[in-house]
Amino acid sequence: DIQMTQSPSSLSASVGDRVTITCRASQAVSNYLAWFQQKPGKAPKPLIYAASSLQSGVPSKFSASGSGTDFTLTITSLQPEDLATYYCQQYNYFPLTFGGGTKVEI
Amino acid sequence: QLQLQESGPGLVKPSETLSLTCIVSGGSISSRDSQWSWIRQPPGKGLEWIGSIYNGATTNYNPSLNNRVSISVDTSKNHFSLILTSLTAADTAVYYCASRGVVVVTTVSHWYFDLWGRGTLVTVSS
Numbered sequence: 001d002i003q004m005t006q007s008p009s010s011l012s013a014s015v016g017d018r019v020t021i022t023c024r025a026s027q028a029v030s031n032y033l034a035w036f037q038q039k040p041g042k043a044p045k046p047l048i049y050a051a052s053s054l055q056s057g058v059p060s061k062f063s064a065s066g067s068g069t070d071f072t073l074t075i076t077s078l079q080p081e082d083l084a085t086y087y088c089q090q091y092n093y094f095p096l097t098f099g100g101g102t103k104v105e106i
Numbered sequence: 107q108l109q110l111q112e113s114g115p116g117l118v119k120p121s122e123t124l125s126l127t128c129i130v131s132g133g134s135i136s137s138r139d140s141q142w143s144w145i146r147q148p149p150g151k152g153l154e155w156i157g158s159i160y161n162g163a164t165t166n167y168n169p170s171l172n173n174r175v176s177i178s179v180d181t182s183k184n185h186f187s188l189i190l191t192s193l194t195a196a197d198t199a200v201y202y203c204a205s206r207g208v209v210v211v212t213t214v215s216h217w218y219f220d221l222w223g224r225g226t227l228v229t230v231s232s
Contacts, residue, residue, distance in 0.1 A: 001169075034218040036153075043202055043222040044153065050211045055220065087153055091206075091218055095168040096155040 002026050002090055006099035013106060017078045021102045023071040023088035032092035035064055035073045038101075039084045047086075048073065080106055108132045110203050110223035117229050124190040124230075128203030128223055135184045141206035141217060142179060142186040146199040147225075154199075158206060159186060193230045200225040 003026040013019050023033070031051035036044035046055045048064040051071060064073045075082055083106050088099040114126035128142070135142070143158040157167035159177045167175050176189040190197060205221040 032216065036219075043225050044219070045222070046218065046220050049209060049218040049220070050214075050216045053209075053211055053216075089153075089219070091216075094166050095170070096158075098153040098155070100152050 001095055002029060002093055002097050004088055004090055004097050004099035006086075006088060006102050008102060009100065010103040010105065013078050013104065015078060015080065015106060019075045019078055019104060021073045021075075021086055021088075021104075023066075023073070023099050025069045025071075025090055028068045029090040029092040031067045032090060033066065033071050034089045034091060035062075036087045036089065037082075037084045038087065044087060075104070078104075078106060082106070108138060108205070108221060110205065110221060112201060112203050112223045112226040114201075114226060114228070116227060117231065118193055119232050120194055120230055122193055124188070124193055124197070124228060126188040126201055126203075126226065126228070127185050128187070129185045131184075134181075135179065135186070136181050138205065139208055140221075142177070143204045143206050143219065144177060144188045145202045145204055145219070146197075147202070148196075148199045156188065156190075156201075195230050198228065198230045200227050 005024045033051045035048040038044040052064050061076045085101045085103045087101050109131045111129045141158040141160045144156040157177050159165045174191045179186040202225045203223040204219045206217045207220040209216050
């Protein structure tokens, strides 16, 4: 199985900050990577697919990059509504696997 | 616009079998090129893919579930289902149904979870 490792596991930031989350795959997954935002008590919401393509309706404050084994998700101008846990997920190989999550606190 | 809603028991006894259904509304389940999927999340933990079904019959399951899982589609009822056998407390989780839709990016198809149900909590306890 491909292991997805996210760092940090949690972070605390201030309103207006720029936040970067990293995700590393145990083997190359090309750009078959998605990012999700999960708010407390809610289902995950897709943010990014194909490593850097923004899901329709997602604000441009979210951006992502990477290919192969190393990926990043960046949130600019952090707002209280961005309080959530963020997950990366590879979909190049079965079993599909998720990172352990990064909890963003404000 | 399609919506997904999980349906099933909230409490199941150890060693029994869990049966969940994902009701697809707002359109026909046959109208979407999708891999219909199940994902779960134990309380306070991360996400685990359970399995997916494509073209009504092609299935992929997570080997970690040790052949305890089965996913099927019923197009006449516009829903798909999950069966998980030999339950233990470790199967306690919020179960999500999801659709792996496809988007083509520079001629490459990307199948990712673009549509999710709200989730249903299943507790395994006697």
